[in-house]
Amino acid sequence: MSKIIAIANQKGGVGKTTTSVNLGAGLATLGKRVLLVDIDPQGNTTSGVGINKADVENCIYNILIDEIAPHEAILETKIDGLNIIPATIQLAGAEIELVSTISRELRLKKALGLVKQQYDYIIIDCPPSLGILTINSLTAADSVIIPIQCEYYALEGLSQLLNTVRLVQKNLNPHLRIEGVLLTMLDARTNLGIQVIEEVKKYFQEKVYRTIIPRNIRLSEAPSHGQSIITYDPRSKGAEVYTELAKEVVSYE
Numbered sequence: 001m002s003k004i005i006a007i008a009n010q011k012g013g014v015g016k017t018t019t020s021v022n023l024g025a026g027l028a029t030l031g032k033r034v035l036l037v038d039i040d041p042q043g044n045t046t047s048g049v050g051i052n053k054a055d056v057e058n059c060i061y062n063i064l065i066d067e068i069a070p071h072e073a074i075l076e077t078k079i080d081g082l083n084i085i086p087a088t089i090q091l092a093g094a095e096i097e098l099v100s101t102i103s104r105e106l107r108l109k110k111a112l113g114l115v116k117q118q119y120d121y122i123i124i125d126c127p128p129s130l131g132i133l134t135i136n137s138l139t140a141a142d143s144v145i146i147p148i149q150c151e152y153y154a155l156e157g158l159s160q161l162l163n164t165v166r167l168v169q170k171n172l173n174p175h176l177r178i179e180g181v182l183l184t185m186l187d188a189r190t191n192l193g194i195q196v197i198e199e200v201k202k203y204f205q206e207k208v209y210r211t212i213i214p215r216n217i218r219l220s221e222a223p224s225h226g227q228s229i230i231t232y233d234p235r236s237k238g239a240e241v242y243t244e245l246a247k248e249v250v251s252y253e
């Protein structure tokens with residue numbers, strides 16, 4: 001079985017990239033074949049798994065715009081079983097260039113269809129917007145994971161995201177479902193975090209993952225070393241919770 005999961009939330013800084021890299025690494029460590037797809041022009045997932053963007057020959061831009069075959073852009077990472085389609089700043093132009101192309105919403109779906117059977121999980125790290133790149137991701141995906149930061153205004157903007165999911169379901173991808181809602185960056189010392197958890201659970205009910213990601217300094221350090229938390233500090237709380245999340249995701253196969 002193979003599953004394409006988009007990690008989406010148009011808010012920046014909620015943990016999309018951290019979750020993409022570390023859930024991807026966690027799944028690969030469990031023996032799954034995983035492809036990360038970086039579709040954010042910032043390319044943080046790309047550098048987060050140790051790829052030097054200056055050395056990237058083909059990136060997701062060339063797949064979306066030039067329609068190169070996906071295998072021409074797929075790179076291996078230091079983790080066994082974890083591959084990536086990288087993004088570079090070149091992707092920043094794609095949003096505008098795609099506007100005038102035929103079946104612009106379907107480009108990613110078409111490309112990933114060619115490699116889907118080679119992977120157990122394909123994880124797409126979306127940009128912080130609801131533009132054409134996120135629409136491509138939701139159209140290609142079987143399901144979406146929504147990370148929500150345990151902070152003030154946690155639910156702000158969610159109705160636009162859910163509305164976009166519904167529009168994609170109606171017009172482009174009727175199979176799309178919500179895989180799960182992930183609470184991130186919980187500061188256990190504050191009541192605020194607990195309030196947010198309750199609020200999110202009231203809204204999304206059984207869709208909320210049992211695993212909650214706490215704030216963990218090691219998680220924020222790992223990217224500057226080009227590593228997932230699982231290789232950077234396997235004994236950290238961050239590695240423990242993302243491994244737990246990977247197991248939880250697998251349990252819903």
Ligand code: ADP
Nearest residue numbers: 012013014015016017018185214215216219220
């Ligand atoms: P997004 O991709 O949604 O913009 P990121 O995953 O890049 O969000 O996270 C935003 C910032 O917060 C990054 O600097 C990241 O290292 C840090 N961060 C993410 N999750 C955690 C966490 N659980 N604990 C501490 N820092 C985190």
Ligand code: MG
Nearest residue numbers: 016017040044
């Ligand atoms: Mg990001």
